[in-house]
Amino acid sequence: MNRISALFSKAKEPILNVYTTAGYPHFEDTMTVLTALQEGGVDIIEIGMPYSDPVADGETIQQSNQASLDQGMTVAHLFTQLKDLRQTITVPVLLMGYINPVLQYGVEAFCAKCAAIGIDGLILPDLPMAEYEREYKAIFEAHGLFNIFLITPQTTDERIRHIDSVSNGFIYMVSSASTTGAKTGISSDQETYFERIASMNLQNPRLIGFGISDHSSFMKASKNASGAIIGSAFVKLIGQATDLRAEIVDFVQSIKGKK
Amino acid sequence: MSFQVDEQGYYGNFGGAFIPEMLYPNVEELRSRYLDIIADPVFQAEYDALLKDFVGRPTPLFKAERLSAKYNTKIYLKREDLCHTGAHKVNNTVGQILVAKRLGKNKIVAETGAGQHGVATATVCALMGMECIVYMGAIDIERQAPNVARMRMLGAQVVAAKSGSQTLKDATNEAMRHWINHPVDTHYIIGSVVGPHPYPDMVARFQSIISAEIRTQLQEKEGRDYPDYVIACVGGGSNAAGAFYHFLDEPRTALIAAEAAGKGVNSGHSAATTFLGKSGVLHGSKSLLMQTEDGQVIEPYSISAGLDYPGIGPMHAHLFESGRGKFYGITDEEALVAAVECSQLEGIIPALETAHALAVFEKLQAKPNEIVVVNLSGRGDKDLATYQNRLKLND
Structure with missing residues (x-):
């Protein structure tokens, strides 16, 4: 069973998914960050593959992408850094990024490499559903990779049903119409949206992302979903950390309310 | 096709x-x-x-006599520079x-x-x-x-x-x-x-008015509704799309695109996408794209801000790949020479972008009885500072 499915089927507490940019804050920090996240008790790790033009991302993640690229990060380097991933990391791991670097690596070769390393799924926000179904689905599935789709407050019920039917693992619920890191906190309008989606009884579980930055917003989001995703707040923290491992462990524990 | x-x-x-x-x-x-x-x-x-009362259309199709004489062919300028706001x-x-x-x-x-x-x-x-x-x-x-x-x-x-x-x-x-x-x-x-x-x-549909007018105007002036060549500069490619649109399926018309080669196609300071790019995704579409082996977008260079783009419209990528369009890389220097030439032979100061299209005459070698239409996409007022600087107009 894919590690993501196993996690959702046995989880009793809200699931915490943390996004981190590969090769950030320093080129060689990728595995250090992953290990500390797991030590802190994270449930899913999402590794961002840096891209020169990340249109769905706000300033914090853009800057981390650029900093990583400036230090020489590439998809091939990242795969080298992750080659022994499964010797230490047991939690599900997703790769998040934009479609162009994947196309240049070669979709088939990329997926084969992910499978060999032990990656569980992909989040590619600019890969549209129609393209995925036409050209990519068979390749992803052959390598046991889940493709995680996004929905937003503007996504119609009909489209949500369709996304639900082609999703596996979970659905990534974007909490508001925005780029990453644009807003913090959860408003009552957003809670209404969370409740509306919760009442649709989708077959896939949902994680809520965008605007989640602390224990309170994490718990609020988790009321109407299986858990939540934190990105910009974490990237900001590691960008300023003086003791990377300790501060990451502390951050994860405080989000989960274990501290 | x-x-x-x-x-x-x-x-x-x-x-x-x-x-x-x-x-x-x-x-x-x-x-x-x-x-x-x-x-x-x-x-x-x-x-x-x-378009008629606010933009000032139709824009003239002007027979450029002195340029025609110099290049020994029939050159027409489609005067998009006369549109309200100064460009197409x-x-x-x-x-x-x-x-x-x-x-x-x-x-x-x-x-x-x-x-x-x-x-x-x-x-x-x-x-x-x-x-x-x-x-x-x-x-x-x-x-x-x-x-x-x-x-x-x-x-x-x-x-x-x-x-x-x-x-x-x-x-x-x-x-x-x-x-x-x-x-x-x-x-x-x-x-x-x-x-x-x-x-x-x-966007191509809204710009297609350019080639619709060229057809009517050529019919009046030359008794046929197609040229032998249409030349336009291409950054993303909207003026070229408009100038080509009604000739896409006209085999007697060659479609000529001028890209910005900056300091030279292989100088590392260029925006000539069809020469340097390969298939990739940027800004929501798959097209030819200047990028690294890892798929990171390369920052382009051109003297002309309007052509300083690492991609090209998907329609133009298809025209390139299919061979329907012919693409030239024009350097900063060639564009500057062409801008001076158009200014001094025809009394029209072109935009730097447009100057890249005008620089194609030199390479085209059209025959005396052939008709060449260049889309004069914009006027040069906005580029005066660059012209002053590069051409030492104030020395």
């Missing part, structure tokens, strides 16, 4: 709509409605009236603002490189009483100061894009992010034949 967009939004291997889900509702609404909106006779009447860009913004109104939007966001599209957008927003935000690369804000002032005079808010190369590519990223953050009340007026489907097709 078809050179028009297909049902899936593709031109051959290029096109599509590679957009995050946050933009899907807006782009889908546009995709499902744009053809009906444009076909509506009421829309057509309003669009035609604005306004053909598209007039069309899109009318579409935006019908979509119930009251705010407009746009990107701009040289500032021509930004000015054209600010102009129609003023005309229609809509709020206007224009993203412009911080470097372009510096090198195109007169256009920044014009946009502000027209009431638009000009925001500096400070990420990446701080030019057109990054202004486009910022405009897309703005749209993601304001999906309900805002329409994004893309200025070129780039972006997710249906933008390349919609």
